[in-house]
Amino acid sequence: MKDWASLTTIEEMEAATNSLLETAKKVGADTWQQRVKNQTPHCGFGESGTCCRICSMGPCRITKKAPRGICGCDVHGIVARNYLMFTAGGAATHSDHGREIMHTLYQTREGGNYQVKDPEKLIRIAKEWGVETEGKDIYDLAHEMAETGLLEYGKPFGTQRFLKRAPEHTQQLWHDAGIEPRAIDREVSQSMHMTHMGCSSLAEALIRQSLRAGLSDGWGGSMMGTEFSDVMFGTPRPIDTEANIGVMEKDNVNIVVHGHDPSLSEMIVYYASDPEMIAYAKSMGAKGITISGVCCTSNEVAMRHGIPMAGNYLNQENVVLTGACEAIVVDVQCIFPALGPLSKCFHTKFITTSPIARIPDSEFIQFSAESAGENAKAIVKMAIENFKNRKPELVNIPNLKQKARVGYSVEAIKKVLDGVANSQLDEFGTTKPLVECVHSGVLRGAVAMVGCNNPKVRPDTAHIGLMKKMLENDIIVITTGCSAQAAAKAGLMDPEKAKEYCGAGLKRVCELAGIPPVLHMGSCVDISRMMILASDIAKDWGINISQVPVVGCAPEWMSEKAVSIGNYVVATGIETFLGVDPYSKGSEEVTRLLQGEDGVKEWVEAKFVVDTDIDSLGDKMIACIEAKRAALGI
Ligand code: MSK
Numbered sequence: 001m002k003d004w005a006s007l008t009t010i011e012e013m014e015a016a017t018n019s020l021l022e023t024a025k026k027v028g029a030d031t032w033q034q035r036v037k038n039q040t041p042h043c044g045f046g047e048s049g050t051c052c053r054i055c056s057m058g059p060c061r062i063t064k065k066a067p068r069g070i071c072g073c074d075v076h077g078i079v080a081r082n083y084l085m086f087t088a089g090g091a092a093t094h095s096d097h098g099r100e101i102m103h104t105l106y107q108t109r110e111g112g113n114y115q116v117k118d119p120e121k122l123i124r125i126a127k128e129w130g131v132e133t134e135g136k137d138i139y140d141l142a143h144e145m146a147e148t149g150l151l152e153y154g155k156p157f158g159t160q161r162f163l164k165r166a167p168e169h170t171q172q173l174w175h176d177a178g179i180e181p182r183a184i185d186r187e188v189s190q191s192m193h194m195t196h197m198g199c200s201s202l203a204e205a206l207i208r209q210s211l212r213a214g215l216s217d218g219w220g221g222s223m224m225g226t227e228f229s230d231v232m233f234g235t236p237r238p239i240d241t242e243a244n245i246g247v248m249e250k251d252n253v254n255i256v257v258h259g260h261d262p263s264l265s266e267m268i269v270y271y272a273s274d275p276e277m278i279a280y281a282k283s284m285g286a287k288g289i290t291i292s293g294v295c296c297t298s299n300e301v302a303m304r305h306g307i308p309m310a311g312n313y314l315n316q317e318n319v320v321l322t323g324a325c326e327a328i329v330v331d332v333q334c335i336f337p338a339l340g341p342l343s344k345c346f347h348t349k350f351i352t353t354s355p356i357a358r359i360p361d362s363e364f365i366q367f368s369a370e371s372a373g374e375n376a377k378a379i380v381k382m383a384i385e386n387f388k389n390r391k392p393e394l395v396n397i398p399n400l401k402q403k404a405r406v407g408y409s410v411e412a413i414k415k416v417l418d419g420v421a422n423s424q425l426d427e428f429g430t431t432k433p434l435v436e437c438v439h440s441g442v443l444r445g446a447v448a449m450v451g452c453n454n455p456k457v458r459p460d461t462a463h464i465g466l467m468k469k470m471l472e473n474d475i476i477v478i479t480t481g482c483s484a485q486a487a488a489k490a491g492l493m494d495p496e497k498a499k500e501y502c503g504a505g506l507k508r509v510c511e512l513a514g515i516p517p518v519l520h521m522g523s524c525v526d527i528s529r530m531m532i533l534a535s536d537i538a539k540d541w542g543i544n545i546s547q548v549p550v551v552g553c554a555p556e557w558m559s560e561k562a563v564s565i566g567n568y569v570v571a572t573g574i575e576t577f578l579g580v581d582p583y584s585k586g587s588e589e590v591t592r593l594l595q596g597e598d599g600v601k602e603w604v605e606a607k608f609v610v611d612t613d614i615d616s617l618g619d620k621m622i623a624c625i626e627a628k629r630a631a632l633g634i
Contacts, residue, residue, distance in 0.1 A: 016398035048586030077201030090564025095221025181216035214567025243488035259331035267376030296523030323394030445549030462555035555579030
């Protein structure tokens with residue numbers, strides 16, 4: 001048995017949460033822990049995907065006695081339609097995030113709120129897209145690329161430009177399976193058209209479109225979101241930060257950023273470090289200003305500025321419950337409407353900023369790229385002026401935090417690993433040292449751990465438990481989203497601490513490269529970084545993506561976006577392991593298509609594995625990696 005004492009344990013995190021729940025009780029606040037009780041048990045039809053409410057003849061619920069809906073649709077059609085609608089919701093959401101980023105790119109200008117911070121990357125992508133770069137002003141190029149990228153959403157002909165980044169074999173599989181994504185909006189619209197009453201009820205066709213819509217996200221909207229965020233805000237490089245609720249500071253004005261789009265949070269970070277603002281905070285009795293984050297906005301600013309991470313998805317109420325949060329500022333996605341009434345129990349300002357995420361009991365300050373500076377300044381000021389309204393008797397910031405090294409973009413991973421093996425670096429490095437480590441068996445393989453928390457799983461236990469299991473078995477972990485924050489909160493991103501829990505091979509690699517064994521690759525949209533990495537590894541190795549000893553895993557997922565992600569990860573050729581069922585168990589046919597050997601596996605060489613027993617899920621992941629090694633003869 002290894003000694004995990006130097007990591008923060010789940011029990012310590014739960015004790016911290018329990019102390020905050022005491023405050024909730026004191027002020028009469030509602031929390032998700034109570035709401036889960038109110039909502040349990042869940043509806044069995046909903047859980048198995050066998051309820052249809054796409055027209056007003058129903059709702060129809062499928063049972064043995066009533067095997068078809070009123071229109072005659074069978075259970076397989078109903079479950080598959082629900083699955084596709086779930087996917088389309090996720091693909092639309094991620095891709096719209098990407099679209100917002102492209103609009104922001106269009107607003108960049110010299111000396112403006114938004115600038116081009118990584119011109120080399122912009123030029124590299126422009127060349128990849130066949131856009132002339134020679135002699136062009138960098139901002140003219142940025143605007144041209146923004147327009148070109150925005151056309152990817154609605155172009156009448158052709159497929160997504162970034163598909164060409166995949167190995168030829170993968171592109172051929174997509175072509176042969178008829179799942180190459182065309183315009184992003186078309187894939188989302190077509191999905192909603194297919195699921196309309198009286199259209200598709202053939203499960204196979206609906207699952208095929210699910211993969212296609214997912215690919216329009218991962219290799220379309222999300223990839224643009226990631227790549228052009230790097231262009232504007234800088235491509236992440238390793239940077240040290242801290243994680244867990246203890247990053248909030250009692251004597252400072254605490255502003256928590258939450259959501260996904262970095263456009264606003266970048267500005268908040270900028271103005272919070274403005275000497276004028278810090279002086280203003282001091283004049284109000286605070287010692288300074290602390291920005292921390294929750295969910296993926298947190299990942300974005302942690303990766304680029306070292307802003308500490310206060311917590312992940314199921315910690316969002318905790319930051320308010322500290323009684324020391326002057327403002328929680330949100331943009332889009334994964335925001336609990338509960339923050340409205342909860343913030344009213346404290347002095348906290350709950351500030352919504354996007355017309356896409358309007359929430360009752362919040363103060364709405366509409367953020368736009370044109371007025372970004374003014375908006376951010378107003379928000380920081382509002383938080384500072386709210387410091388005096390704190391109720392000292394309610395302040396409780398649990399003393400939990402860990403060091404974390406974050407910021408492993410594909411470029412950064414190549415650089416740190418190539419730097420270990422080669423003295424002569426090429427411009428961007430290669431994945432060859434990583435391939436050599438896996439080929440020789442120093443590393444057995446890699447796991448891409450992603451996704452949310454879900455009250456169906458004891459929060460963070462699956463993420464952290466599986467990561468530990470992988471590390472002990474010399475399997476390196478790359479991670480994004482709330483999974484990344486689970487790792488950071490536990491201490492698994494502290495290079496000094498975490499390496500002690502690795503097998504001998506992984507420990508050696510970490511020491512040589514100066515990296516933690518769990519690499520933070522960013523937010524949910526940044527799973528596209530993982531797709532690029534997997535493609536580059538396959539190309540450098542000279543094998544197909546499906547042959548690389550790598551698997552995907554979302555053990556505590558909850559959102560529609562996660563289903564879209566699962567579809568594009570599988571469609572990229574990476575076996576994907578889920579700890580929560582995607583509402584598909586009501587249909588044997590859909591289950592076979594998603595999880596069997598003769599469904600999606602035949603089209604794209606990978607499938608889903610669903611197991612709610614997390615230990616057994618981990619065993620299956622390791623077995624899958626070892627089977628891939630055996631098939632390669634290594
Ligand atoms: S924030 S989608 S809870 S990972 Fe990206 Fe976390 Fe899941 Fe939201």
